[in-house]
Amino acid sequence: MTGALIAREVRRGLHGAAWLPVAFFLLVATIVPFAIGPDARLLARIGGGALWIAALTAALIPVERLVEPDRADGILDQLAMTGMAEEAVGSAKIIGHWLTFGPLLLIAAVPGGVLVGLDGPALIRCLVSLAIGTPALAALAVTVASLTAGLPRAGALAGLLLMPLAVPLVIFGAAATGGDASSALKLEAAVALLTVAGAPFVSGAAIRAARS
């Protein structure tokens, strides 16, 4: 069942609005030079951090479609009837969501990096840092979507929940885009691993709690 659910998440992501977070990401990356001004050295220094903020806000866009429609339609109940654990549902949703979110965001990060004035090595550092960070962003999005499923104004609430939870990831992720960043990259990987490993359990518990 897990494989079928992952395939379903990917299909729904691609049929739905997989390009929306990417468009949002590029839009934020485009606005940064307008807001900061044309100083290329300053832009290149803050570029990595700016891309991280763009990625974080882009991660928020799909939150409302990740869990709530399935809860409202009874799909989560029917999955439970097949004997699938809620934690497995959470994992499948995280994997399925990342597949339609991570790779597209990394592709968009190339023109995004050019827009904020990153040169070759800096762009590669930024891509590596985002590649490690996007699974954690996808995990956080699914977790927050599970926690807010069924609540009124869930979209706004999801933003308030996700941003603080992502702070450690953003600190190390953005630091890993700077020069001499190997220790920051390791810490980012550690935070991402912790997030991805813990998210299915939080998500599963939230799905169960939403039933009563």
Added chain:
Amino acid sequence: MTPLLKGDGLTLVRGGRLLFERLDLMLEPGGALHVTGPNGSGKTSLIRLVAGLLQPSAGRIERADAALADDGLAFDRELPLGRALAFWKGPDLGKAIAAFHLDALTHVPVRLLSTGQAKRASLARVMASGAPLWLLDEPLNGLDQDGAKRLNAAISAHRDAGGVVLAASHLPLDGNWHGLELGA
């Protein structure tokens, strides 16, 4: 015979309201229980309790594998019905599609189905699952005469094969059912 559903002293409190107290349930192979009661008396909650989607405030439940048909459609709207049903992977899918007369609809997207057709599809998922315990919440809602006849036929075939059914319905069901009235 070992019972396929056994509930001891089930009590359920929801939102500060006591829905039922010290309820005993027992269904042996071939058995069927028809739950009745006014709106809000806890029929759907009892079904969800047996399904394992709600936890009892007291008491415990033992049951065989179960399949549930309630008012959640749980099919992807954009898929043709055949693929939407196949997602749930029942061993008796072909039989269930024929039993509920859905053959002609397998290429129709779920979003275009009428209320009654959608209801038949969700009942077909229960039959396809091969689970011995059927949990049906208002199974006759939206069904026309032919649909109701097919449902009654499916239920009696399932019971003849040793399966059991727990149904909540305010409409009468064909055949020989035990009755349970909630909120009386």
